[in-house]
Amino acid sequence: xxxxxxxxxxxxxxxxxxxxxxxxxxxxxxxxxxxxxxxxxxxxxxxxxxxxxxxxxxxxxxxxxxxxxxxxxxxxxxxxxxxxxxxxxxxxxxxxxxxxxxxxxxxxxxxxxxxxxxxxxxxxxxxxxxxxxxxxxxxxxxxxxxxxxxxxxxxxxxxxxxxxxxxxxxxxxxxxxxxxxxxxxxxxxxxxxxxxxxxxxxxxxxxxxxxxxxxxxxxxxxxxxxxxxxxxxxxxxxxxxxxxxxxxxxxxxxxxxxxxxxxxxxxxxxxxxxxxxxxxxxxxxxxxxxxxxxxxxxxxxxxxxxxxxxxxxxxxxxxxxxxxxxxxxxxxxxxxxxxxxxxxxxxxxxxxxxxxxxxxxxxxxxxxxxxxxxxxxxxxxxxxxxxxxxxxxxxxxxxxxxxxxxxxxxxxxxxxxxxxxxxxxxxxxxxxxxxxxxxxxxxxxxxxxxxxxxxxxxxxxxxxxxxxxxxxxxxxxxxxxxxxxxxxxxxxxxxxxxxxxxxxxxxxxxxxxxxxxxxxxxxxxxxxxxxxxxxxxxxxxxxxxxxxxxxxxxxxxxxxxxxxxxxxxxxxxxxxxxxxxxxxxxxxxxxxxxxxxxxxxxxxxxxxxxxxxxxxxxxxxxxxxxxxxxxxxxxxxxxxxxxxxxxxxxxxxxxxxxxxxxxxxxxxxxxxxxxxxxxxxxxxxxxxxxxxxxxx
Numbered sequence: 177x178x179x180x181x182x183x184x185x186x187x188x189x190x191x192x193x194x195x196x197x198x199x200x201x202x203x204x205x206x207x208x209x210x211x212x213x214x215x216x217x218x219x220x221x222x223x224x225x226x227x228x229x230x231x232x233x234x235x236x237x238x239x240x241x242x243x244x245x246x247x248x249x250x251x252x253x254x255x256x257x258x259x260x261x262x263x264x265x266x267x268x269x270x271x272x273x274x275x276x277x278x279x280x281x282x283x284x285x286x287x288x289x290x291x292x293x294x295x296x297x298x299x300x301x302x303x304x305x306x307x308x309x310x311x312x313x314x315x316x317x318x319x320x321x322x323x324x325x326x327x328x329x330x331x332x333x334x335x336x337x338x339x340x341x342x343x344x345x346x347x348x349x350x351x352x353x354x355x356x357x358x359x360x361x362x363x364x365x366x367x368x369x370x371x372x373x374x375x376x377x378x379x380x381x382x383x384x385x386x387x388x389x390x391x392x393x394x395x396x397x398x399x400x401x402x403x404x405x406x407x408x409x410x411x412x413x414x415x416x417x418x419x420x421x422x423x424x425x426x427x428x429x430x431x432x433x434x435x436x437x438x439x440x441x442x443x444x445x446x447x448x449x450x451x452x453x454x455x456x457x458x459x460x461x462x463x464x465x466x467x468x469x470x471x472x473x474x475x476x477x478x479x480x481x482x483x484x485x486x487x488x489x490x491x492x493x494x495x496x497x498x499x500x501x502x503x504x505x506x507x508x509x510x511x512x513x514x515x516x517x518x519x520x521x522x523x524x525x526x527x528x529x530x531x532x533x534x535x536x537x538x539x540x541x542x543x544x545x546x547x548x549x550x551x552x553x554x555x556x557x558x559x560x561x562x563x564x565x566x567x568x569x570x571x572x573x574x575x576x577x578x579x580x581x582x583x584x585x586x587x588x589x590x591x592x593x594x595x596x597x598x599x600x601x602x603x604x605x606x607x608x609x610x611x612x613x614x615x616x617x618x619x620x621x622x623x624x625x626x627x628x629x630x631x632x633x634x635x636x637x638x639x640x641x642x643x644x645x646x647x648x649x650x651x652x653x654x655x656x657x658x659x660x661x662x663x664x665x666x667x668x669x670x671x672x673x674x675x676x677x678x679x680x681x682x683x684x685x686x687x688x689x690x691x692x693x694x695x696x697x698x699x700x701x702x703x704x705x706x707x708x709x710x711x712x713x714x715x716x717x718x719x720x721x722x723x724x725x726x727x728x729x730x731x732x733x734x735x736x737x738x739x740x741x742x743x744x745x746x747x748x749x750x751x752x753x754x755x756x757x758x759x760x761x762x763x764x765x766x767x768x769x770x771x772x773x774x775x776x777x778x779x780x781x782x783x784x785x786x787x788x789x790x791x792x793x794x795x796x797x798x799x800x801x802x803x804x805x806x807x808x809x810x811x812x813x814x815x816x817x818x819x820x821x822x823x824x825x826x827x828x829x830x831x832x833x834x835x836x837x838x839x840x841x842x843x844x845x846x847x848x849x850x851x852x853x854x855x856x857x858x859x860x861x862x863x864x865x866x867x868x869x870x871x872x
Contacts, residue, residue: 177244177528177535180251182455182476182543186447187253187500189270191297192280193290194236194259197310199223200434201280201443202243202256208440209245209252211530215437224531225256229638230631238263238631239604240270240486242498242529242545247444253528253545259290261837262628265574265607266486269556271297272572273485273500273545276451277305278443283317283431287325289837295330304421304451306428308443312340312347313433320379323429335390336383336429337417338442339376347433350442351376353383354413361438390426391416414449421450454543459502461559464515464566472503472567474543479565480504480512482540485572487556488547489600491639496527496534496547497554502569506546507539512560515568519553521560556606574606577622578842579828581629582650583610584619586643597640601632608632615730616650625828651822652775653859654848655724656733657768660685664741665760667752677744678752680705680713684764687735690773690848693721694731698738705741705753712750713738716757725762726770727859728866732848736761772856773848775821780814781831783839788813790834798823799852818846822855 190198203223206212216222221232225241237258245252255274257267271277279294281287298305307326311317319340326334341349341358349360351372360370372380392402394416401408408416420426430446432439454474461481463470472481486498499506506512510523527534527547540546554560557572585591598610598621609622623629629646636642661684669676687695696714698705705713721731741756779800783791785807792802792815800819808814824843831839851859 177537178246179537179539180541180544182474182541183453184250185253185453185541185543186250186451187255187273187275187454187543187545188447188451189240189255189257189267189274189277189303190280191257191267191271191277191294192259193282193285193288193294194261196259196280196282196285196288196290197434198259198280199225199237199256201278201308201310201432201440202254204434204437204440205245205252205254205444206243206531208437208444209247211243211245215435217435227532230634233634234631236260238266240266241531243531244528244545245444247448250448251544252444252447255545259294260627261290261293261832262623262625262631263607264293264624265605267294267297268574269486269572269606271301271303273498274301274303275454275457275543276447277303278447279305279307281307281309281322281326283309283311283319283322284314285311286318286322287329292329292838302424304424306421306430306446306450307334308439309429309431310434312431312439313436315345317347319431326429330427332386332390333425333427334429335387335417335426336379337387337446338430338439339379339383340431341370341373341376347436347438350431350439351380353380353387354417355410356380356384387413387417387426390420393425394419418450422452422456457543459569461502461567461569464568470565470567472542472569474501475503476505476542478503478542479562479567480506480510481559481561481565481567481569482506482512483569483572484551484554484556484558484560485545487603489604493532493534494549495551495603496529496549497551497556498529498545498547499540499560501540501542501544501546503542505539505541513563513566514554514558514560515566516555516558517553520563521548521551521554523548525549555603572606575624576842577607577609577624577628579625579629580611580620580622580649581646582618582648583621583633583644583646586645590642593640593642594636594644597636597642598632600640601635605632613649613652615652618650620649621646625832626826648825653727653729653851654690654773654775655726655729655731655765655770656690656773657684657686657765657770659769661764661767663760663764663767665756665763667756667759669752670747675744675747676749676752676755677747678709678712678749678754678756679742680738680753680756680760681740682757682760682764683737683739684761684768685735685737686768687733690733692732693734694718695735696738697735700738700740705738705743706748709743709748709750709753710738712753713757715750716754717761719754720758720761720765723866724770725765725867727772727863729772729863731765732773734765736764772851772859774851774855776818776846776849777821777824777843778846779817779819779824779841779843781817781839781841782808782812782814783831783835784812787835787839788815791815791831791839794830794834795819798827819843820849820851821845 339351561567
């Protein structure tokens with residue numbers, strides 16, 4: 177592929193609600209740009225950007241793919257990001273690599289939750305954006321309704337630049353608002369002039385007036401001319417619009433039908449016209465030598481630097497690090513330095529990806545997106561620079577996963593294979609975590625939602641030929657005591673030769689510190705128990721608190737006092753005193769009003785105002801205590817509550833169905849509290865077998 181200079185590059189992420197038509201649009205762009213010779217479809221599973229087996233099977237995007245579309249003399253690096261919320265990490269990575277965004281809205285389904293989440297992502301990364309209203313060939317598509325809804329949410333910055341023309345219920349052309357001209361499609365991307373229909377005139381005037389107002393606000397001179405009744409030239413309008421789109425004060429709305437290839441050429445023209453090349457964007461890191469700010473700003477004349485924004489690991493094609501060149505020109509055979517890992521990496525070959533196909537290139541200029549194969553130490557988020565000018569950029573920022581399930585191998589002996597496969601998937605997917613919960617003897621898989629976990633399970637089978645089962649995780653309870661007890665225990669054994677003898681009298685009471693398993697003290701007088709046996713008694717307590725006598729959970733908050741006992745000059749041993757202490761603990765603990773403690777999480781839920789009642793009601797059902805509610809001044813309420821951790825299982829699915837996907841939540845462990853009697857009874861019954869020593 178030809179090498180493109182920074183000013184001839186546009187990096188655009190395609191965002192929107194799941195099912196809005198993003199992949200179909202990217203397919204149409206690839207076809208118009210000549211990458212493909214036939215138009216694939218999501219239904220048939222043959223699109224350029226949804227090439228993964230899981231995507232073909234499920235008929236939606238799971239990971240971001242890149243398609244470089246050559247349009248005139250410009251290369252548009254199109255990033256097709258997933259719209260489903262479980263795969264938000266992929267969209268976040270793509271948004272950080274892009275310089276602008278096209279938000280796809282279905283003309284049939286209108287503005288959806290995913291539309292607003294896409295907007296929020298653009299706000300977070302300060303991306304210039306435009307809306308593309310898809311599905312305009314469908315009977316019930318309404319461009320006007322979409323524009324009204326967007327204007328209601330985002331205000332006057334919404335600016336339609338095209339209007340649809342329909343004849344006999346068919347989508348045949350469009351009105352260009354800037355040029356005030358009608359166009360009809362004839363063949364692939366070709367068009368001819370046509371009159372503007374009467375029904376469009378009212379809207380054309382209204383939308384054009386809004387546009388001119390926005391143009392007038394770009395300078396005092398324009399403002400004076402606007403109020404003086406002067407006409408702006410088309411060149412002036414385009415120039416002002418480009419500046420407005422760049423600073424986010426105007427968001428154009430265009431339209432099309434991807435399956436009929438209508439409006440796609442216009443969109444590509446608009447991307448080249450209105451969206452900035454990378455050198456118009458800022459990028460700064462830290463120079464590792466001087467500790468000063470390194471302003472890369474996608475300048476090709478500065479030292480070579482790049483950042484890995486995504487990693488692809490595939491058992492068949494190997495590992496590729498997707499990079500964005502932040503400054504300089506990176507070439508084949510360069511040796512770059514990874515300042516995050518303090519390691520040098522040899523760049524053997526550079527590629528750009530056309531969907532799943534790596535295409536070799538000789539060099540990548542500042543601002544371009546490409547890929548490097550087989551980097552040894554480098555991971556997503558790492559910075560590559562030169563040893564002479566080492567630089568570090570901020571890490572890639574992705575959402576934290578809160579949904580988790582326990583996983584285990586279906587076939588014994590697959591554990592090592594699973595952990596290797598999961599570590600490969602984790603290097604690709606930053607929103608997934610595999611955690612070994614040794615306390616509960618379980619392995620946990622964290623993801624963004626149940627669907628995400630199912631896809632990981634499915635990938636393990638299809639790519640790595642490993643079967644895992646997903647199930648409800650165990651929750652880490654604790655045991656403690658509420659009262660005092662006073663007990664004695666004697667361990668005596670005679671079996672020829674030396675016997676065993678250990679005798680302790682002990683008090684047990686709550687220590688008041690639930691962070692610490694136990695506190696051990698001794699008040700022995702007169703040498704009833706010799707000092708050299710005190711450590712053995714403590715060892716017995718230390719062992720006992722690991723699996724409490726109530727339900728085999730770890731013990732916290734117990735004070736054990738050794739105050740008396742006796743010993744035998746020949747038969748006493750450390751082993752005997754340790755065993756006596758274990759017996760005393762078991763007896764003393766059960767006589768001191770033992771209780772189970774359950775973990776409590778601090779939960780924060782962000783939901784649109786209209787759902788607060790439903791969410792509060794659901795939290796009450798989960799034994800939650802709502803602590804407060806605050807508006808975030810964006811139409812949402814932030815609800816803070818304490819909820820037993822065991823009640824949060826499945827919360828992600830419930831919250832999504834209650835709020836249509838618009839609710840978000842996060843939580844963290846807060847403390848332990850006494851579990852209600854019915855929960856305690858159930859746990860004690862369920863874990864009776866653990867007390868006899870058998871393990872799961």
